[in-house]
Amino acid sequence: MKRILGILLVTAILIMACACTVMGEGETKDAKETGTYADVAADAWYADAVKTLSESGIMNGTGGGRFSPGGTFTRAQLVTVLYRMAGEPDAAADGGGAFMDVADGQWYSDAVSWAAAEGVVSGYGNGLFGTNDPVTQEQMAVMLYRRAGEPNTETAADDASDWARAAVGWARQNGIAAGQELDFSPGEAASRAQVAVMTARFMALEAADPQESGNGGTEAGSDNANDVLIIYFSAANTKDIDAVTAATPLIDSMGATEWMANEIHKKTGGDIVKIVPSVDYPLAYNDLADYAKDETDKNARPAFEALSIDPSSYKTVYIGYPVWWYTLPMVMETFFDTYDMTGVTIVPFNTHEGSRDGGTYDLISQREPGAEVLEGLPIRGGDTGSGKAASQISEWIEGLPLK
């Protein structure tokens, strides 16, 4: 009994210590209010950011009047910072849904719940969120990028992990991950000073240009530029991994359908959202083929992660996917079961290796009888990335009978 009580006590102390580093419970009142800390020199490159975030209660010290600028920050702490930045909206009371390491009632539960529902975090793909892992600099860039609505970016960062390339490119392009002092190194743990500076820069970007940061006017039901949504599933990027690339030379770092979706987005504007299945698909091509075959044979309805938008609220929705086993990937069937697209104009597009659309456009008309389904565009996966495919997409869009 004594032993159990001892373990409980140690656990409680650890939890409290962890919470304090983000909540700043132990710091002096002065430090919190003035944003000045014994270990933050007035002329430090991060001093202004620390002050701004402290004064607004978004990020606090580590106790005892210290900020610990060189210390690391956990993933739960970063999500809490983002949650506070968003004004702590009501969160689903499920402690982050699918994450096994996010229990209800913890200091970070609401924040993780909110971030998962908003599509800001998707965890490691194995049911874990990585609550107490130090957040890396590229993970932080991805979270900010998603928070910004994944705006189109011209530059992808070659030194980042595949899944973080666009985000890091965007963060550099917008000055969030820039500067000698910040010394952005994608795979390294982010220091508390870096977290403060990148967060403050993101807030400044958001305040200066809500469209650029992605947080203005892109939510469902708002006045989108042209009320267009591009939504797609692409296995190669399903979970930040190149499932198909691993086995075929056809596709580079980006999924074929993802490339198509981005090309369409460049030409149409509007919002772009990826459908991410809730479980990891196998990495190797043959394993993926078997797995998908099994799903198709069973007519399964695999779950996908909550979308940050409501696709049925848009006027025109481009819907993209690869052909799998001569038909729609089953996760797309889940999508059509989930959303009643009555009144929406659906424009399908897909990639394939010979089946063209495989009859999927007719299938979509059957699944969504209340929607108008226009003539879609099938492109071979192996042709994606080419100028020819880009021209095909332009011509197709120009010829669409959109009102």
Ligand SMILES: Cc1cc2nc3c(=O)[nH]c(=O)nc-3n(C[C@H](O)[C@H](O)[C@H](O)COP(=O)(O)O)c2cc1C
């Ligand atoms: C599980 C699986 C099943 C596939 N089945 C077909 C098929 O029946 N017909 C076809 O033309 N291509 C098929 N393909 C090829 C994909 O449609 C093609 O590689 C596509 O461009 C992949 O898109 P992505 O990179 O966006 O995931 C299949 C690929 C996979 C992984």
